Amino acid sequence: MTRNTVSSPPPPASDSIAQALSLAIHEHRLAPGTKLGEGELAEIYGVSRTVIRAALQSLSHTKLVDIRRNKGASVASPSLKEARDVFEARELLEPRTARSAAARATASDIALLERHISDEHAALDASDPGRALYLSGLFHNEIARIADQTTIAGFIETLVARSSLIIALYWRREAALCEKHAHHALVRALADHDATQAEALMRSHLVDLHSALDLRERNARAPSLKAALSQ
């Protein structure tokens, strides 16, 4: 039985708080660079700084939060290079994972994926793009889980989370509804156990996503300004 995310009787453990913060970052309620003061968070969640520190350290291990000694924690703000790194990693891992998933997907897996898609569309209709993005990430995580490679699935989970930050920073408005049916087509390939097709679709889906970002070098004249402002 999975423990519920935030229960009231026992004060929230550090894991719950980390998850809550992670969700807020996923949904773009916490923007990159936002300062995460320990005392402030301790008051919000009604726990001591000890617990907050554990949660923040946990998030820093997944690169969602940036901790600098004596300077505190803030929501991470991936550089251009980091952004490219993350997407290169995704393009290496996820197509292969989709291939494995196609061989193993069961009917209930497919049903769950379709539910994610419809939830995502519902969130979009409700003008909650943050939540839609989060659900879109869940979709990718779910495929990794289906592939039954726990280690790689864990990697993908952190990559998806970091992608959320990257999208917050580098998304181009011009790039429109990119993945309207990309996920649908992927699910169909998985349902058909068409491994090659699933791999190809995942690859092109990620390439689409990648190209919807503006990862060109900029501010060559004042490279330190942006870094200074972002904190």
Added chain:
Amino acid sequence: MTRNTVSSPPPPASDSIAQALSLAIHEHRLAPGTKLGEGELAEIYGVSRTVIRAALQSLSHTKLVDIRRNKGASVASPSLKEARDVFEARELLEPRTARSAAARATASDIALLERHISDEHAALDASDPGRALYLSGLFHNEIARIADQTTIAGFIETLVARSSLIIALYWRREAALCEKHAHHALVRALADHDATQAEALMRSHLVDLHSALDLRERNARAPSLKAALSQ
């Protein structure tokens, strides 16, 4: 300059302690399943449990240490499935990374890799197989670093570390000097910028390593016994 592992004037930060423990696990001085009591470690390193807890949590994120609520921390003891997962991940990531590294390796990179190899041989001659294993891991990490994909390099680092635990648990004595010249051949391919060859050599090297492990199912009759004893 890398900060030394345990310095006296400033009390060792949690990172230093995590690194020291990680090294001890790498070198098989700490066996899988070993209990890591907070008080004991606090006394050893002359710091409070606060710092120890941070170090242990850090190690638990890389799966080197297993923390169970109210039960404390122990050196992780990967299951057969985890072991297979880790090596599947390595076989997916590292060949591609070696390919990238071949395109980028500089003369100083090659020199550093060769130094690692000779250090490794020196450790073997000094009958210090634990250190040799650690240096062998450094070799793999170094290649990932050369490829200049920080994210993937980070993944590989954790995979290499976990491999050390897996080797401690599942190494077959029969499997003899597996990689005597595997690393040498790999370095040569990198020096020649022969990407295809580097990728192939890395792949076969990992397959060799994988097949030198005994990852067959066992104890089908009493599956819980081993788990019970390992803690």
Added chain:
DNA sequence: CAATCCTGCATTGTATACAATTATGTGTCC
């Protein structure tokens, strides 16, 4: 004699207190 419950000890989880570092705001000097 075996199984069970109870008690005491050891260890971990959390909160608080203190120390160290950084950030801020004010006053002075040029």
Added chain:
DNA sequence: GGACACATAATTGTATACAATGCAGGATTG
């Protein structure tokens, strides 16, 4: 008026104190 220096406040890092949980040993009872 601007820049530097110092004092003060706020925040983080570490240690310690207390609470809660788990473990072990022994007594009790059937």
